[in-house]
Amino acid sequence: xxxxxxxxxxxxxxxxxxxxxxxxxxxxxxxxxxxxxxxxxxxxxxxxxxxxxxxxxxxxxxxxxxxxxxxxxxxxxxxxxxxxxxxxxxxxxxxxxxxxxxxxxxxxxxxxxxxxxxxxxxxxxxxxxxxxxxxxxxxxxxxxxxxxxxxxxxxxxxxxxxxxxxxxxxxxxxxxxxxxxxxxxxxxxxxxxxxxxxxxxxxxxxxxxxxxxxxxxxxxxxxxxxxxxxxxxxxxxxxxxxxxxxxxxxxxxxxxxxxx
Amino acid sequence: xxxxxxxxxxxxxxxxxxxxxxxxxxxxxxxxxxxxxxxxxxxxxxxxxxxxxxxxxxxxxxxxxxxxxxxxxxxxxxxxxxxxxxxxxxxxxxxxxxxxxxxxxxxxxxxxxxxxxxxxxxxxxxxxxxxxxxxxxxxxxxxxxxxxxxxxxxxxxxxxxxxxxxxxxxxxxxxxxxxxxxxxxxxxxxxxxxxxxxxxxxxxxxxxxxxxxxxxxxxxxxxxxxxxxxxxxxxxxxxxxxxxxxxxxxxxxxxxxxxxxxxxxxxxxxxxxxxxxxxxxxxxxxxxxxxxxxxxxxx
Numbered sequence: 173x174x175x176x177x178x179x180x181x182x183x184x185x186x187x188x189x190x191x192x193x194x195x196x197x198x199x200x201x202x203x204x205x206x207x208x209x210x211x212x213x214x215x216x217x218x219x220x221x222x223x224x225x226x227x228x229x230x231x232x233x234x235x236x237x238x239x240x241x242x243x244x245x246x247x248x249x250x251x252x253x254x255x256x257x258x259x260x261x262x263x264x265x266x267x268x269x270x271x272x273x274x275x276x277x278x279x280x281x282x283x284x285x286x287x288x289x290x291x292x293x294x295x296x297x298x299x300x301x302x303x304x305x306x307x308x309x310x311x312x313x314x315x316x317x318x319x320x321x322x323x324x325x326x327x328x329x330x331x332x333x334x335x336x337x338x339x340x341x342x343x344x345x346x347x348x349x350x351x352x353x354x355x356x357x358x359x360x361x362x363x364x365x366x367x368x369x370x371x372x373x374x375x376x377x378x379x380x381x382x383x384x385x386x387x388x389x390x391x392x393x394x395x396x397x398x399x400x401x402x403x404x405x406x407x408x409x410x411x412x413x414x415x416x417x418x419x420x421x422x423x424x425x426x427x428x429x430x431x432x
Numbered sequence: 433x434x435x436x437x438x439x440x441x442x443x444x445x446x447x448x449x450x451x452x453x454x455x456x457x458x459x460x461x462x463x464x465x466x467x468x469x470x471x472x473x474x475x476x477x478x479x480x481x482x483x484x485x486x487x488x489x490x491x492x493x494x495x496x497x498x499x500x501x502x503x504x505x506x507x508x509x510x511x512x513x514x515x516x517x518x519x520x521x522x523x524x525x526x527x528x529x530x531x532x533x534x535x536x537x538x539x540x541x542x543x544x545x546x547x548x549x550x551x552x553x554x555x556x557x558x559x560x561x562x563x564x565x566x567x568x569x570x571x572x573x574x575x576x577x578x579x580x581x582x583x584x585x586x587x588x589x590x591x592x593x594x595x596x597x598x599x600x601x602x603x604x605x606x607x608x609x610x611x612x613x614x615x616x617x618x619x620x621x622x623x624x625x626x627x628x629x630x631x632x633x634x635x636x637x638x639x640x641x642x643x644x645x646x647x648x649x650x651x652x653x654x655x656x657x658x659x660x661x662x663x664x665x666x667x668x669x670x671x672x673x674x675x676x677x678x679x680x681x682x683x684x685x686x687x688x689x690x691x692x693x694x695x696x697x698x699x700x701x702x703x704x705x706x707x708x709x710x711x712x713x714x715x716x717x718x719x720x721x722x723x724x725x726x727x728x729x730x731x
Contacts, residue, residue, distance in 0.1 A: 224454040231447025232440075239451065246462060248712075250678040252688055253704040256697060257468035258461065288457020298454070323446040348551075414549070 193401040198365065203409070206351065206366045209279055213286040214346035217297065218339060220289035225301025226327055230313070246295030255359045262360065281360040282350075292349050292356060297342050304338040305331065344417060351410055367406045473701035493702035504703060507683040508710070515714075518616065519672045523665060526620040530627030531657065544628075551621035619675065623668045630664040631657065666722045670715055677711045 193199075228240055262281050285291045289298060312334065316326040332339070354368035361369065448455075475488050497504055533544055634657065642652045678685075684707055691700040 220453055220457075224451050227447050227450025227454075231443055231450065233444035233447040236447070239455070242458060242462070246458070248674060248715075249462075249466065249708065250685070250704070252678075252685055253469050253701075253708060254462065254465035256700065257465035257472065260468075261460075261465060285457060285461045287453075288461065289454040290457040290461040323443075324449075327450075414545075 189398060189401045190405060193398050194405060198370070199405060202365045202367055202370050206368075209282055209366060210347055210350045212279075213282050213291060213350050214343055216283065217286040217289065217291045217294060217346050218343045220287060221294055221297040221342065222301050222332075222335065222339065223327070224289045225298045226305050226331060228298065229302045229305035243295050243298050246290070247293070247299070251292075251356060255356065259359055282357070291346075292353055293346075297346065300342055301335075301338060304335060308334055340417075344413070347413070348410060371402050371406050469701045470705065472697050473705045476698055493698045494706065497699055497702045497706065501699070501703075504684070504687055507687050508707070511677070511684050512710070512714075515673060515676050518612070518619075518676065519669060521616055522620050522623060522672050523668055525616055526623035526668065527627050527661065527665070529620065530624050530631055531653070533624070533628055534631045547617075547624050548621050550618045551625075619672070622675075623672060626664055626668055626671070627661060630661045634660050662725070666719065669718055669722060673715055673718060674711065677707070 228236070228243070282291070285294075308331065312330055313326055316330045321329065352368055354366075354371075357366050357369055473493055474491065475493075529547060533540065533547065537543075638656050638660075639652070642656055647655065684703075688700050688703045688707070691703060
């Protein structure tokens with residue numbers, strides 16, 4: 173990798189670099205962490221967003237416009253604005269005087285917002301679900317209502333089966349966004365490692381693990397080799413999913429009516 | 433004893449039921465932090481054993497950030513200019529690609545997948561590494577042996593095309609645009625998708641009529657396609673602007689993060705709010721201006 177005469181065409185193929193990088197990133201553990209966080213958060217988030225989106229799509233109540241305005245706000249306000257107060261809030265989480273817990277570095281910092289439809293880009297997902305449910309024929313619910321279904325049962329037994337494509341699309345997006353998130357996790361996590369975080373700090377990790385010292389000076393050309401390897405293995409899982417579910421990504425977003 | 437509640441009221445109650453989870457979450461995880469951050473921006477914030485102590489100082493922080501922090505105002509200006517020229521390029525490019533991808537050709541699915549790929553792997557760090565790689569490997573280390581990414585290629589190309597004597601400013605602009613092609617393509621994924629979706633909503637009959645009337649493809653594009661997608665141009669422009677402003681990798685965002693890391697919470701909050709205000713203002717202007725040019729179907 174240090175041969176300057178090699179620019180585009182590699183001399184020989186080797187997996188050594190990838191192996192080194194996997195070791196430096198502690199890939200097995202990191203992957204486990206990330207998956208645990210990702211899949212859980214995405215699932216929870218999809219469900220909560222679907223319920224909220226349905227509420228906004230099919231019921232009229234006082235203050236709906238105002239509340240929906242807040243949803244739009246959630247899309248527009250960059251997470252940087254609220255990340256800091258969130259941090260202090262998670263540090264002393266709970267009800268004042270009763271109990272407080274320090275949630276920093278716990279996965280709850282990700283799970284709790286996801287559970288209440290306030291996770292990463294939840295606003296957008298609520299919007300997608302709202303558009304989707306609005307597009308479904310109203311007769312479905314009327315029929316269910318006449319048959320004696322309450323709204324909640326209608327939602328579970330009639331609407332959800334019809335909304336499978338939307339669920340899939342939103343889940344995929346949610347998964348990808350959680351996977352790629354390095355901002356929120358870098359705010360909340362100090363020791364918990366996720367792939368995006370590790371990749372961000374790959375420089376120092378590499379030096380620590382491969383040369384046992386942080387002070388080694390590497391030229392950017394040398395570093396690039398490992399960094400690219402890191403990129404490759406960290407996008408590989410998402411890429412695999414994408415290849416298999418490509419259709420759902422592109423077609424799904426079209427039919428779920430992201431377009432307003 | 434069951435009290436009779438009117439149907440509409442009952443429905444409204446169910447509506448609240450459906451969104452109640454979200455309301456709770458929003459108050460805790462969105463509205464309170466938002467309010468706190470606004471409060472921080474008007475206060476002197478000190479951290480005392482994990483708790484923040486705020487002291488009201490009025491608009492001091494805003495004035496301080498705007499007048500004293502040179503880096504911030506500089507970055508903000510750069511950011512604005514960059515967005516100004518990047519947004520139209522992204523819109524034009526994505527519309528172009530969407531029209532292309534809307535045709536029938538072999539390997540269309542693959543082509544779509546490729547253009548949509550950036551949305552999947554938008555990891556900040558990944559992007560950083562890849563684009564850094566392009567720059568460093570192209571311009572610093574092996575500039576002499578590789579012409580592919582050397583900037584002077586643009587100059588040569590212009591010369592070859594017979595474009596002489598353009599002013600330095602235009603020249604600089606052109607080469608800057610050329611240097612950023614990667615970023616533009618990278619940021620167009622969602623926009624292409626939105627355009628594609630809108631293109632597919634154009635009724636087939638429109639095409640047939642145009643063909644019968646003997647319209648060329650060029651005319652078809654301007655007379656049929658363009659009016660149809662024009663509302664989405666607005667949507668896409670707004671999306672592009674917000675997307676580029678909220679990208680955690682842009683310099684203003686990084687500056688804000690830096691301030692936070694220095695525990696200057698008040699300054700960081702003030703910066704974010706100024707920034708947010710600017711973004712809102714620009715988005716408002718864009719919506720206002722573009723709304724006048726949009727052709728709407730008769731309502």
